[in-house]
Amino acid sequence: xxxxxxxxxxxxxxxxxxxxxxxxxxxxxxxxxxxxxxxxxxxxxxxxxxxxxxxxxxxxxxxxxxxxxxxxxxxxxxxxxxxxxxxxxxxxxxxxxxxxxxxxxxxxxxxxxxxxxxxxxxxxxxxxxxxxxxxxxxxxxxxxxxxxxxxxxxxxxxxxxxxxxxxxxxxxxxxxxxxxxxxxxxxxxxxxxxxxxxxxxxxxxxxxx
Numbered sequence: 612x613x614x615x616x617x618x619x620x621x622x623x624x625x626x627x628x629x630x631x632x633x634x635x636x637x638x639x640x641x642x643x644x645x646x647x648x649x650x651x652x653x654x655x656x657x658x659x660x661x662x663x664x665x666x667x668x669x670x671x672x673x674x675x676x677x678x679x680x681x682x683x684x685x686x687x688x689x690x691x692x693x694x695x696x697x698x699x700x701x702x703x704x705x706x707x708x709x710x711x712x713x714x715x716x717x718x719x720x721x722x723x724x725x726x727x728x729x730x731x732x733x734x735x736x737x738x739x740x741x742x743x744x745x746x747x748x749x750x751x752x753x754x755x756x757x758x759x760x761x762x763x764x765x766x767x768x769x770x771x772x773x774x775x776x777x778x779x780x781x782x783x784x785x786x787x788x789x790x791x792x793x794x795x796x797x798x799x800x801x802x803x804x805x806x807x808x809x810x811x812x813x814x815x816x817x818x819x820x
Contacts (some may be wrong), residue, residue: 612785613809614639614673614734614765615802619646620793628793629661635802638670641690641713641787644677655680662686673711678702687711688731694721696728703729713765719754722762730762734787737768744770745777752782772805775812785809 615632617625617640625647629640642661647653658674662684665672671687674680678701681689688711689702702712713732716722722733741747748766755762763784770778770786778786788805795801 612639612765613637613802613806614641614767614785614787615792616641616767616787616789617643617645618789618793619643620790623793623798625657626660626664628798629664631798632792632802633664633668633670635792635799636806637802638668639673640665640670641673641675643675655684658684658686671711673713678705681710682706688713690734691715694725696724699725699728699730719751722751722755722764723758723760725762726758726760732763732765732784734765734767737766737770744774745781748778748783749781756782772808775808776815779809779812779816 615637617628619625620628632640640661642658644654647657654677658680662672673688673690674686675690676692678689682705689706690713691698691702692715694714694716699712699714706712711731712729713734714725714730716733716735725733735751737744737747748764752764764782765785765787766778766783767787770788775786786809792798792801792805
């Protein structure tokens with residue numbers, strides 16, 4: 612699974628970013644306030660524009676940290692940087708059982724703090740000083756598996772196509788990217804290449820199971 616997080620690129624508008632990755636085959640857009648000046652009216656207008664695109668491409672639209680906007684627009688779900696139990700429970704109560712809720716976490720310990728909550732995925736960034744991405748995510752998944760914690764782990768951060776196979780082998784459900792696409796010379800073609808690489812990585816990981 613590929614998730615694209617909007618970046619506030621200097622080359623493209625947020626809506627243009629979404630359109631290009633959708634054309635490239637990505638079916639999961641996470642709308643960030645980055646590059647939108649933190650203004651609610653701008654975020655709402657952009658979300659409305661991207662929501663139409665996602666509907667046309669049968670893609671998910673997730674909005675970061677704005678539960679009011681998610682609830683009002685009835686988009687697919689919410690991604691939360693605040694991973695406190697109270698906040699996550701409040702989001703689930705307000706958005707209902709069908710909403711997709713993702714939560715940020717930095718470690719297995721933070722993920723364990725979410726035990727018992729209705730969370731659909733946990734996004735874990737690659738630490739800046741990480742020297743072995745495969746081992747970092749393998750260790751997280753192992754720790755969760757030992758305690759029968761069943762959360763989908765999504766890797767994000769400084770990730771290259773060469774990392775996809777090791778990440779999926781480690782047990783990650785998918786990856787989230789941003790600048791890897793928006794800074795490419797051809798974002799649509801790059802999205803296509805990433806989607807194909809993920810497909811091959813998934814097939815390779817499945818063969819090892």
